[in-house]
Amino acid sequence: MDKEKLVVIVGPTAVGKSEAGIQLASHFNGEIISGDSMQIYKGLDIGTAKVSKEEQKGITHHLIDELEPSESYSAASFQHDAAKLITDIHRKNKLPLVVGGTGFYIRSLTRGLDFHESPSDPAFRQEMEAFAEHHGANALHERLEQVDPVSASSIHPNNIKKVVRALEINHLTGQNRKEFANQERNESPYHLVMVGLTMDRTPLYKRINLRVDKMVENGIIREAKWLYDNYSEKCQAAQAIGYKEFFPYFKGEYTKEDAILLLKKNTRRYAKRQLTWFHNKEKVEWFDITQGNKNKKINEMISFVEGKIY
The missing domain is CATH 1.10.20.140 (Histone, subunit A)
Structure with missing residues (x-):
């Protein structure tokens, strides 16, 4: 039996994965499954850089706005939900694309990690x-x-x-x-094509800093305050970068400016960890957009994927 085809788009935060995913989904008649562990939560829009309905350009997106911030979600949950969606998307004669940067979630799916139930006490x-x-x-x-x-x-x-x-x-x-x-398989259960967007650290970090400034302008502090006021700091959603940095500010422990600087620093560190993860753990075909040739690189990405799935 032929394996189901699956395209996965990875890369560090702020590099432009969502836009690339929409362009590839449009070209290949696809649907997108979010591979971001925090976009599944309702109300966490600005801090997770969730694509708006307008930005989605008519492409169906899955595993976005599914849960309340008080609920928990895991790599095992993602694996189960995404696998079902991949089969459903193929039944519609469309191509599933997973787009996101949560490394362990994506690996749980692409390597078919076996999550055992342990005995309980x-x-x-x-x-x-x-x-x-x-x-x-x-x-x-x-x-x-x-x-x-x-x-x-x-x-x-x-x-x-x-x-x-x-x-x-x-x-x-x-x-x-x-x-x-978990135990992982030596090969993917899917006919898998993994592509990634990357860029040199200096311009990437500049993009991250600018993105945080834009988030502040768009109301991320108000969004973080809503999370802080209505949900426990111990809930999974409250651990997300973009929100937890503002909690000490709300408590009067440091200034708004300190919180923004901390958010920039934590986001840069997260981007570095993402790059390290995907370079070390996954077989990814990388497309470097450092020189500002993003559309050209996305066209090259489309050609590469065409050669691998047809």
């Missing part, structure tokens, strides 16, 4: 939750660092639910969360 879980309530989130996180430093390094102390889950898996299996949670 409700009594142990309740014990850990009570410990956190009595001693604090940091103390609980320190317990995880002692038994599973690998998981502890990737889980924020405030994400008590994930900390408890990692402790529970270690308690029951003796393994760290990632060892137990």
Whole structure:
């Protein structure tokens, strides 16, 4: 049986993935699945650089505005939802394109990570939750660092639910969360074409700084305040870059200008991590738009994809 065709467009934040995805979807009669872990939340529009209905140019977009900020979403959830969408899109004789920069979400899909269900121990879980309530989130996180430093390094102390889950898996299996949670295939379950947009660091960082200034102009602080006022700081959506940087400002711990500078710095660091991830973890055909030849590069991208899927 032939594998389902899938085009994935990756790259660092602010490089122009969304625009490229829309152009490719238009050319190939495709539909877009968001590969951004935060665009699935309603109300988080400016900080996640969500494409507006006008910008979508009639291209159907999926996994955008699906959840309330209080809800949790995971790589396993994304894998399940995106796989179903890919099949549905093919049934309409269209081409599915995943566009986004959340590396582990995309890898969970393109490599068919096997997310196992581990046995549970409700009594142990309740014990850990009570410990956190009595001693604090940091103390609980320190317990995880002692038994599973690998998981502890990737889980924020405030994400008590994930900390408890990692402790529970270690308690029951003796393994760290990632060892137990996933196994990846040597090859993709899809007829996969991965393309990426990239550019030199200096102009990319300049674009990021300008983008943050534009977000401030468009009302990101108001959007962050809505999230801060209406939802817990511990919820997954509140961990998003673009929002958490303003919470200390709302508490009077530092100035608005400090928050904006921190947002720029965190976004630049995130872009660097994205580039490192996709260069090290994925086989991507890169298209460098440093010289401002974006339309030319997107046309080259279209030609490359045509050669791989037809």
